[in-house]
Amino acid sequence: MRLAVLQGAGDTGLVAVDALRPEWDVQRCANLNELSAALHERTPQVVLFRADEALVPLESLEGLVAGSPLVQWIALVTPEELEDPRVRRLVAQTCTDYQTLPLDAVRLRHTVGHAAGMGRLRARVMEGVTSPSELGLVGASPVMLKLMRGLEKVAAVDAPVLVHGETGTGKELVARAIHARSSRRRGPFVAVNCGALPPTLIHSELFGHERGAFTGAASRRIGRIETARGGTVFLDEIGDLSAELQSHLLRFLEESTIERLGNGDPIRVDARVIAATHVDLEGAVAEGRFREDLYYRLNVLRLDTPPLRERGDDIELLARFFFQRYRSESAPGVRGFSREAIAAMQQHPWPGNVRELLNRVRRALVMSERRLIGAADLGLDRRARPRRQETLERARIAAEREAVLGSLRANRNNVTRAAQQLGVSRVTLYRLLDKHGLRSHGAAEAQ
């Protein structure tokens, strides 16, 4: 039977019980402890509670609400209580619905039934988006759903894939998900960071070498592409590959053969390539740092991992997901996030994206001394940053944008000359163009 828990004494309680039975099993709780125990032991679908400070401190209630996201909370309030801004906030931000007293049995039955339906819907959404058995990606925002649809499509074919996105947006996670959904899932998934090794080492890392191929090559080494035979090789930071390695890679993509260093014989290798980059490869092609033919070859199937700041409510979903995942590391008694923390997360620009969110939640779990993680525990306390600094920050950003625009104009959109004038590298200037959304302004026409 469906279970509703009721915290509310006297006539209010009696009316509510009468209205809901026998359809609902109604458990009554006299105080916060009983309510907390009922939540843990019986997992009710709906909780009805009196938002009366004299009965239960509002902050404790907020804690219980945050700690049980799949329960639907319905507040029972008097019109006078709704005059209290804290009650209004609790009701508006954490409850599924509310009823004003005195209670009306018909209306209450309807509200409780509706809330339960809402709860089922929410449970299905949470299940769908947080279950690791799905793609392993948490998110339900339109940009993420688009990414997930794209992912399913590219997983079904065997061509190379390019994953593009800012740092920490989940490029490697996406690559692993493609592999896991592909026909190669039983084969190996081999990840290589092309930017982490010097060019001399990366060559033999990727393609292998024979004994004596160069000084210090004491024995034969099998390269990572060969190791990925039958599976997928994930080439991270592909934009960092040298021109020579780019041509070797292109050859591998076209002919499925590689050569070990020190041996000119082609070796057939059946491995799928998934490449990732956080830089804009089109810009690198325009500057002659990346082979155009290789770019087109890789760019046939392209997935973009969106920045966290464009994912809306996913920020909260992800925060709760990481909260659950790392909960065992936390101080005991931490129940969830305060409303203030959620609001601060929504406003933060997240330059480090999902990885930054993960790190902040993890740190907050260890550091928090309260039941609810606050903005300060996440390092997002706005009071800690004086307003003046915010204004200064904005002024800096505006000045930077102005300088970039001005110099592009002065140099007729020639990126090389504009970069020289500004005293930055072309790569940095491209990054600035992206940051300020000026790509279409200058870079498109730039040589």
Ligand SMILES: Nc1ncnc2c1ncn2[C@@H]1O[C@H](COP(=O)(O)OP(=O)(O)OP(=O)(O)O)[C@@H](O)[C@H]1O
């Ligand atoms: N949608 C998501 N759902 C759950 N976890 C995610 C999601 N996106 C990213 N993560 C987690 O965030 C962390 C960073 O993701 P990942 O390493 O895949 O990003 P990246 O784009 O490769 O970063 P970098 O550019 O720094 O290499 C990982 O721990 C990953 O599991």
Ligand SMILES: [Mg+2]
């Ligand atoms: Mg990565």
